[in-house]
Amino acid sequence: MNQGVEWAMHVLLSLAWAGDERPVPTARLAASYDLPQAYLHKQLQALARAGIIESLPGAKGGFLLARPPEKITLMDVVTAIEGTEPAFACTEIRKQGMGENAPKSAFRQTCAVNAAMQRAELEWRRSLAAQTIADVKAAAEAHAPSAPRLARQAYGRG
């Protein structure tokens, strides 16, 4: 899985803590997590294209959440970074191991292997879709109650 997913999650947490008052530029975010600025910027663009965050151009520009954290599922984030294609891609190995003699009817139904893999992947997606940035934010605050204040200090003002 892409490294960018983890970065995106943390950045979204930061943006949630920072609030909608003023946008946070990439440089600020990269500095606080000690990440390569240019590459993080690329991930943020992906999030912006997906409509998860909003970008404001210009000198005082930056990024902020496009909607409240409760409305952003982890599935949304993963999809934005990784794309929509399933992890297990069925190549439809045609002959299905039975040579040329196999009846065509056997290929009407979806491949049993694919079905099994998709079932597992669906569970994964379901779990991701059931959790929101707000949930993660709450969990993080439970561990570190000072996180919101520190984040606002870091991003809220110059």
Add this chain to the structure above:
Amino acid sequence: MNQGVEWAMHVLLSLAWAGDERPVPTARLAASYDLPQAYLHKQLQALARAGIIESLPGAKGGFLLARPPEKITLMDVVTAIEGTEPAFACTEIRKQGMGENAPKSAFRQTCAVNAAMQRAELEWRRSLAAQTIADVKAAAEAHAPSAPRLARQAYGRG
């Protein structure tokens, strides 16, 4: 996800159908699925190292299942091909977005982001572990009852 996983699944189905009477060489398997023989061979080696299939060297050698299909979970197969490392690797972005001022105590607990992602991945693993090659085999036979016979024809005899 590696292409090899799909190949491995189909091959294991074939081996299950072929039975333990005589081993099936890579060339035969590659031919029936129209796959690059050398690369498929590499995947089979991975399965053998994982103890899922057994390899017999020599002229009449080949591969056969190391244990009955009921004892081979899809998780086993994925692990054999993909490795044991989790898809989402937490890089422990140290400062966790709150700058240098963050208290050390905040880092004792596991990262909330990581916990959420692991939860989803656990669901995926659980689903994979709950399904066996025998299950997939049964599903495939339900769709194509002639599959076992055809496979035995293809692999069972010269």
Add this chain to the structure above:
DNA sequence: GAGCTCCTACTCGGATATGTGTTGTCCGAGTCCTCCGGG
């Protein structure tokens, strides 16, 4: 002193190199079968 203009600094956006991992290929080690020679 107030207002307008230009200029600079800063930020997003996309196009461009690089590195690592998957994909694909090759040749050597070992085993079984077959053919040939001898008894």
Add this chain to the structure above:
DNA sequence: CCCGGAGGACTCGGACAACACATATCCGAGTAGGAGCTC
């Protein structure tokens, strides 16, 4: 005719390239704020 041995053919095993995608970076387009000039 039966038995033993050598040769060949086939298959697994691991080492060796080629390609694709993730990683990393750079420069151009656009905007806000401020300095300077004019009235």
